[in-house]
Amino acid sequence: MHIHSLAVYPVKSLAGIAVDSMSLDEFGPQGDRRWMIVDGRQKFVTQRASPELAMVSTRFDGADVVVSIPGEGEFRLVPQADPCDVEVWRDQVNAVLGAPEASEALSRFCGKRVYFVYMNEATFRRVDPDWVPAYRRVSFADGFPFLVTNTASLDELNTRLDQPVDMRRFRPNLVISGADAWAEDGWTEMMIGDVSISLVKPCSRCILTTVNPDTGVRSPDGQPLRMLASYRKTPDGVMFGVNGVHNTRGLLSVGDRVSIV
Template sequence: MPTLTSITIYPLKSCAGLPLARATVEPLGLQHDRRWMAVRPDGSFLTGRELPALVRVRAVPGPSGLHLSAPDMPGLEVPLPPAGAPRLDITIWKDTCSAARTHADADRWLSEYLGQPVLLVHVDERMQRRVDPTYATPEDHVGFADGFPLLLISEASLADLNQRLAHPVPMARFRPNLVVDGCAAFAEDGWKRLRIGTVELTGVKLCARCVLTTVDPETARADPRQEPLRTLATYRRVSSRNGVMFGQNVTVQRPGEIRVGDAVEILE
């Protein structure tokens, strides 16, 4: 039976991954995962695709807010926005929703680090963003992740890819929330229902990969050979429209607790 070998959250969208030994799974995904996001003043979202320096921001959540740090920047404590905080209409791909503005100090800190005007927003209780109904139920919601609450990848799938690469890449290039071992390469493609700890998940859509996979999370530099995306395209392209697939997007059917080492039971 497969086992869960890694749990990772990305509290600020596109920031450095934060590994955990255990986590609470909420309807929106892992607790604290992608609950903060950098946006342009017009509310359009920003990611490491266009601003690779974001991958070197370390964002650590706490009970009262978020601690930010980055190379050559002082650390900053960002408090959770209060219930009556100003709001901003933000866009993520085709979705538009209302998010809470955060402290002006955070806007200044991110703007200085990224070299352009940036605002920091937060997923609060008032924000509602539905998962694409093509792949999920009307009850499924998501925070600031690209489209789905969780991303799962198997270690065997990465090993299969690395055998084809001149220079192997770490799992961090693909920014999964959950990594599993003990299954065949790409077995996760076919998982429709699974249980980990007390949590039940539904596999809904393979993950189409983008240029962010070519960015080294340690240096924020893009691979000039466009690897591993270039190699993945030779054998993991579903169609020209759907793109290059690696990993399974999942939604949460029953929230609960998970731990590294938990068995991953494939229900369907």
């Protein structure tokens, strides 16, 4: 088994960036989902309600995040001094507003008022203690620093679909190859070099998986979620991939050997 691919998502629910390697910091993959979009009530906004966000690309310019908004151009996301309390799932989180020019451009693109917000180092959002007793932090990711998926599981799913989908639908950070389909259901810890990652819970999937990452349009037939629900549904949801928390920092690179312990 080895790392097939890696991805970082600088802004929650915008397009991700495929990378050859990623450094891990206290939050998880460095630079992952430290930015988020909120509405006028300061609640998080994602592709679940705004699938067009898939068309907004991101890139790093040094330590800065640059977004490219269709019809509007490129904007550098710059944290301001203005604090705000924002909501992501059940968590109330301290954040700061981004520069207004980018927020105004994204508002025009989405057709509603939205704002970029940033999680700085002073903010501590805890990983769900029901799954991770240790006092660990997480960015604006849904709940855990990592999402790990398996290429063989996607291949198996695609044998059931009329139109195959690619792994971007599932927005993983870490994609593993060389394992059997659905082997990840039984994984509890992986070692990649000196990096240890605990796999703490299966990942329940939602309507976001039906958004085509190339067009920002939902699948009219509800795929691949509808097919997954026919054979991967549990009392906790429709499962694809596993959520993880890193126990050590380090560097992960495509091609690295993966061991399950």
